[in-house]
Amino acid sequence: MELGFILTIFLIGFVGSYISGMLGIGGSIINYPMLLYIPPLFGIAAFSAHEVSGINAIPVFFATISGVWVYRKGGYLNRSLIIYMGISILAGSFIGGYGSKFMPESSIHVIYGLLALIAAVMMFIPKKELDDIPLDQVKFNKIVAAALAFIVGISSGIVGAAGAFLLAPIMLVVLKIPTRMTIASSLAITFISSIGTTVGKITTGQVEFFPSLIMVVASLIASPLGAMAGKKVNTKILQVILAVLILSTAIKIWINIL
Secondary structure, eight states: OOHHHHHHHHHHHHHHHHHHHHHTSOSHHHHHHHHHHHHHHTTSOOOOHHHHHHHHHHHHHHHHHHHHHHTSSSSOOOHHHHHHHHHHHHHHHHHHHHHGGGSOHHHHHHHHHHHHHHHHHHHTSOOOOOTTSOGGGOOOOHHHHHHHHHHHHHHHHHTTOOSHHHHHHIIIIISOOOHHHHHHHHHHHHHHHHHHHHHHHHHTTOOOHHHHHHHHHHHHHHHHHHHHHHTTSOHHHHHHHHHHHHHHHHHHHHHHHO
């Protein structure tokens, strides 16, 4: 395997995982378009949508658990939120990950584009000031949280994502969770979701293991660094970065679809 291939995949994984740790989005929203479009630009490789979604699945597992480790102290992890949304998204992600084997590539692109567009719109919806709420007093609707997590799990499992780029805006806008708790808890829920997605992808033969291994190494290095940076950055800046990131990705995907 050429050195150029290894370096390119490693850098894609590093960038995606750093952003994952900082913003609590799992990294797949970045990795998906980069894996799809960057390797062909350099004549290194040309992955199909099925291959990209499979390659994405395993690194998300490692990137999120590394990020959660950094946030394990400070009260940012809401255990109740993680349990309700985690169980639901695990079931949904396995269904989506397994079922994606039987879908055409064009459908996977469209679903990814729709997910990114919905997330982008939600991020630009005005939010109430929630970051002054004491973390031990945060409340949310458990039924709504579980139902939305299940839907996110199915759709994100299809594209090999763990759904954090949708979970984050849902938690901020719908469930009214403070920003840093959203970032930390969404990383934990994404970790749970990635289990279902990974199992579904592996059992249907959609994973290219060598590129996945390269991205896993990158994620173990970059995700904790991103999480440490995210703990120091102003929450308003984190929300703006996340919104711009999701919107730009949605635009790029829809340009290629249309």
